[in-house]
Amino acid sequence: MGERTYRHIVRLEKIRMAYGNVVALNDVSLTVGRDEIVGLIGDNGAGKSTLIKIMTGVVTPTAGELYIRDERIDLSHYSVRRAHDWRIETVYQEKSLGEKQPLWRNFFVGRQITNRLGFIDIKRQKAITNDVLKNQIGFRGAGFDADSPVQKLSGGERQGIAIGRAMHFDADLVVLDEPTAALAIGEVQKVLDFVRSIKARGRACVYIEHNLAHVHELADRLVVLDRGEVAATFQRGEITLTELTSFLLDLQKRTMGGAG
Amino acid sequence: MSPRLTLDRVEGLPIIVVFVVLIACFIVASPEVFLRLPIYMSFLTTVPPVLVLALGLTFVIAAGEIDLSFPSVIAFSGYVLAMLYRDHQLVWPAVLAAVAAGALIGLINGLIVAYVGVPSIITTLATEFFWGGITTVISGGTSYSLRTVQDTSMWAVFVGKIGEFPLQALWAIGLTILLWFIMNRHRFGEHVLFIGDNANVARVVGVNVDRERVKLFTLMGTLAGFAAVLLTLENRNFFNTQGQGYLLIALASVFIGGTSILGGQATMVGTFFGAFIISMIEAGLTATGIQGFWVRAVVGLVFLAAVIFHLTMEQPQRRAKLAGVFGLRPGH
Numbered sequence: 001m002g003e004r005t006y007r008h009i010v011r012l013e014k015i016r017m018a019y020g021n022v023v024a025l026n027d028v029s030l031t032v033g034r035d036e037i038v039g040l041i042g043d044n045g046a047g048k049s050t051l052i053k054i055m056t057g058v059v060t061p062t063a064g065e066l067y068i069r070d071e072r073i074d075l076s077h078y079s080v081r082r083a084h085d086w087r088i089e090t091v092y093q094e095k096s097l098g099e100k101q102p103l104w105r106n107f108f109v110g111r112q113i114t115n116r117l118g119f120i121d122i123k124r125q126k127a128i129t130n131d132v133l134k135n136q137i138g139f140r141g142a143g144f145d146a147d148s149p150v151q152k153l154s155g156g157e158r159q160g161i162a163i164g165r166a167m168h169f170d171a172d173l174v175v176l177d178e179p180t181a182a183l184a185i186g187e188v189q190k191v192l193d194f195v196r197s198i199k200a201r202g203r204a205c206v207y208i209e210h211n212l213a214h215v216h217e218l219a220d221r222l223v224v225l226d227r228g229e230v231a232a233t234f235q236r237g238e239i240t241l242t243e244l245t246s247f248l249l250d251l252q253k254r255t256m257g258g259a260g
Numbered sequence: 261m262s263p264r265l266t267l268d269r270v271e272g273l274p275i276i277v278v279f280v281v282l283i284a285c286f287i288v289a290s291p292e293v294f295l296r297l298p299i300y301m302s303f304l305t306t307v308p309p310v311l312v313l314a315l316g317l318t319f320v321i322a323a324g325e326i327d328l329s330f331p332s333v334i335a336f337s338g339y340v341l342a343m344l345y346r347d348h349q350l351v352w353p354a355v356l357a358a359v360a361a362g363a364l365i366g367l368i369n370g371l372i373v374a375y376v377g378v379p380s381i382i383t384t385l386a387t388e389f390f391w392g393g394i395t396t397v398i399s400g401g402t403s404y405s406l407r408t409v410q411d412t413s414m415w416a417v418f419v420g421k422i423g424e425f426p427l428q429a430l431w432a433i434g435l436t437i438l439l440w441f442i443m444n445r446h447r448f449g450e451h452v453l454f455i456g457d458n459a460n461v462a463r464v465v466g467v468n469v470d471r472e473r474v475k476l477f478t479l480m481g482t483l484a485g486f487a488a489v490l491l492t493l494e495n496r497n498f499f500n501t502q503g504q505g506y507l508l509i510a511l512a513s514v515f516i517g518g519t520s521i522l523g524g525q526a527t528m529v530g531t532f533f534g535a536f537i538i539s540m541i542e543a544g545l546t547a548t549g550i551q552g553f554w555v556r557a558v559v560g561l562v563f564l565a566a567v568i569f570h571l572t573m574e575q576p577q578r579r580a581k582l583a584g585v586f587g588l589r590p591g592h
Contacts, residue, residue, distance in 0.1 A: 058464055080466035092464055098457040100524040101450075109454055110466030118447045 006069035009034055009173045009204045010055055010088070015064035017050050017228075024050045025061070026228045032173060037195065037205045039219030041212070043252060046225040048208050052175050055206070056090045057083040069172075084111060089166035090175040096162045097150045104129040104146040107165050128168070137164035156187025163194040173204045180214060192218065212248070216241045226251055272529035274573075275517055279533045286544045293547045301424050303539060305494060308432035309334075309487040311535040313506060314513035315439045316483035318531045320380075321514055322443070323476050324456035324523030329369060329384040330484040330510065332391035334503030337362045337488035339395050342404040342498035351412050358492075359485040365391055366481015370474035380477075396500045403499035410496060419493045428490045435483075440528040452476060456523030512538045512559070516566040538562070 010032045017025040025047045032038050040048045053059045054066070057080045066073045068086050083090075090096065097106050104126045113121045129146035137160050144152055153161065159179045166174045176195065180188045195218055198205045209215035215222065222244070224232040231251060234244070270276075287294040313330055320327045337358040344354035365387065372383045409415050419428045443449035451472045454462040463469050487506075492498050515521060516537055517530025541562055545555045 056464075080464065084466055090464060092461075095458070095460050096464060098454045098461050098524065100457050101453060105450055105453070109450055109462075112447050112450065114447055119441070119445050120447060120450065122445065 006034065006071075008032060008067065008070060010206075011067040011070070012051070012055065013065040013067070015051070015054060015061050015066075017047075017054065017059070017061045024228055025054075028064075028225070028228070028230055030223060030230070032204050032206055033220075034172075035199055035202045035204055036220045037199050037207055037218055039215040039222045040206060040208045040225065041210075041215060041222060041248070042225035042231070045227075047228045048225055049177060051225070052090065052177060052206060052208065055083075056080060056088055056175055058090075081110065084169065087170055087172045088175065089169060089171035089173070090177070091159065091162040091166060091179055092177045095177075097158055099151045100149055102147050102149055103133070103144070103161060106150060106161065107132070107146075107168070111169075132164055132168050133161075136167060137161070154187060155183045156190050159183070159187075159191045160194060163191070163198075167198070167201075171203060173206065174198050175206045177208045178210060179207075180209065180211060188214070212245055213241060216244055224248070224251070272518060272527045272533060274569075275527075275530045275533045275537070279537055282537060282540060282544070286540070286547070289544075290547055290549075294544075297424065299543070299547065301426065303536065303543065304429035305419075305426040306543070307535055307539045308426075308428040309491045309494075310506065310509055310513060310539055311432045311532065312435060312483050312487040312490065313510035314517075314531045314535045315435060315528065316480040317510055317514045318517070318519050318526050318528060319439075319443065319449075319452055319476055320480050321519055321521065322456045322523060322526035323452045323473070324459070325373065325380040325473070325476065327366075327369065327380065327384045327477065327480050328507065329365065329388040329391065330480065330487075331503030331507050332388045332395065333362045333365050333481055333484035334488040334491060334506060335395040335500050336365065336391045337485040338492040338498045338502055339399050339404075339500065341489055341492050342406055343399075345406060345409060345412075346404055351414050355414050355418075355489055358489050359482060362485020362488065363478055363482040366478040366484070367474065369481065370477030373477060374470040374473040392500075399498075399500045401500055403497055406492070406496045406498065409493060415493050418490055428494065431490070435486075436528060436532050443526055443528055448472065448475065453524055453526065456525070458524070508559070508563070509538050509542075510535075512563040512566075515570070516563065518570050520570065521567065534566075 008031045010030075012028065012030045015025050015028045015030075016023070028047070028051060030038075030051065040051070042048050050059070054061045057078045060075055060078065064075075066075055066078065068088070073082075098109070101109070104122070107129045108120075108125050113124050115121065126146040133145065144157075150158060150161070163174065163176075163179070179191050179195070183191065192214060195205060195207060199220075207215060207219060220236050222232075222234040222239075223230060224234075224247075232247070239247070283294070293299050316330075317327060340361045341354045341358035344350040344357055348354075350357075369380070369384055369387055372378050372387075373380045417427065418431065419426065421427060443452070451462065451467045454465070454467055455469055455472060459469055488503070491502060495502070513535035514531050515534070517527055517532070517534030519526045519530060538559065541559055542555055545558055550558075
């Protein structure tokens with residue numbers, strides 16, 4: 001399945017998400033190109049997390065349309081598993097690995113290699129996990145293997161595992177939700193390298209990040225969300241980091257002014 | 261691989277050691293009882309219902325949930341079995357109906373927990389009262405004597421004996437092995453562990469958390485229904501409070517075995533030995549001549565000690581804190 005002839009890996013149109021009276025997203029449209037890194041920025045509660053949860057099948061929007069590889073998706077049947085089938089993978093901040101479970105379980109949970117009765121082929125899962133750890137993520141000699149529980153790993157290693165898992169399953173789109181939050185500086189670089197390697201392989205990435213310097217450096221396109229709506233879109237080079245910072249500060253001032 | 265590492269990989273090793281030490285203590289305390297076979301055969305008839313319940317509870321607790329309704333399932337399923345046998349002369353259909361009744365109660369628990377969103381401790385406390393009450397009402401609060409049941413094929417199959425060996429032990433051991441494989445090797449067991457570890461993680465990696473929770477409580481109800489069959493047949497009697505003694509010892513079996521109350525981790529081997537340990541303490545204390553009313557106090561104490569032991573093993577920072585409480589310096 002090597003051919004990628006589509007234009008957009010994901011296209012969201014007029015997405016609306018309401019929880020009772022609270023509107024989390026209002027008429028949001030977003031496209032992600034085949035090998036594009038889209039940086040999603042905005043204040044807490046701007047709707048970033050909700051938007052990616054819709055994209056990856058965790059929640060179903062109130063209204064709107066979703067296209068994957070330019071094909072319209074029936075949202076009522078969309079789920080995390082369907083997203084996996086479409087090779088859309090998510091790396092959530094601190095929330096994509098089971099702490100007490102060994103790496104081989106974390107790698108395959110949700111799509112285990114099983115026989116017809118549902119029993120897991122542990123040997124194969126462990127072998128593949130070890131292979132990915134050594135040869136793809138480059139965790140050779142890091143002092144852990146497929147049997148190690150996640151709680152033994154550092155924050156950066158965890159993100160590495162989660163991204164490595166996405167790569168192993170040949171993701172065409174990797175969605176990253178604040179992958180560098182709460183990481184030591186040395187580890188942040190590792191994660192940023194992982195993100196670059198996604199693009200280097202010709203895959204797309206949606207990247208939520210609070211650190212403006214990181215996202216400004218990495219993203220091909222920046223999408224600013226504000227109170228459930230798209231406030232602005234910038235192509236790479238269209239805006240400097242300083243300008244971006246003051247733009248966001250202005251946005252925040254306006255928000256607070258409106259509220260007061 | 262160092263020998264220590266190999267020992268670490270023996271599931272439930274600490275609890276097996278405790279089990280062996282406990283037997284040794286009882287042998288020293290009353291050799292005339294514990295160096296002979298009958299006491300062990302007696303354990304093999306009394307432990308199976310506890311073990312079957314504890315196996316189900318291990319899944320429930322591993323998923324970070326709790327089920328308090330199984331004593332009433334034992335009453336209700338026991339009533340279904342007794343009533344169908346006594347009033348309608350049904351044998352195997354009665355067994356099926358009793359197990360199905362347990363499954364249905366479990367299914368209802370699961371639907372309430374997963375889809376209505378009521379925490380399992382509240383849901384199952386309520387259904388414990390509800391089904392207990394229903395059983396008392398429809399059974400008229402009386403007991404059913406089932407003396408002729410021992411001439412039936414179901415009695416021979418479930419609680420008969422091969423020589424001295426009680427068959428319910430064989431059923432319980434068979435179930436332990438099957439459920440060990442489900443927990444450790446099957447997709448369902450893995451989903452249960454991830455839900456208990458962190459339900460949000462389970463959801464984002466594609467586990468259908470709600471559906472698995474329904475399955476979980478249905479499994480527990482089914483096993484409680486089966487425990488009711490074993491118990492009612494062994495007693496050749498049904499009485500509407502027959503499940504009440506099992507709440508504490510079934511839960512204690514799981515925690516003594518080393519399954520974490522925090523969820524995300526489970527040991528079926530631990531539960532197996534935990535069930536024997538808790539039942540042996542009850543029987544063994546009585547056999548060593550300690551007065552009966554002390555037994556429950558000791559059981560409660562052992563339960564608490566075991567939970568603290570496992571909790572400190574699991575979380576080193578708690579160990580340090582505990583040492584601090586007792587004025588000791590944390591060891592290195």
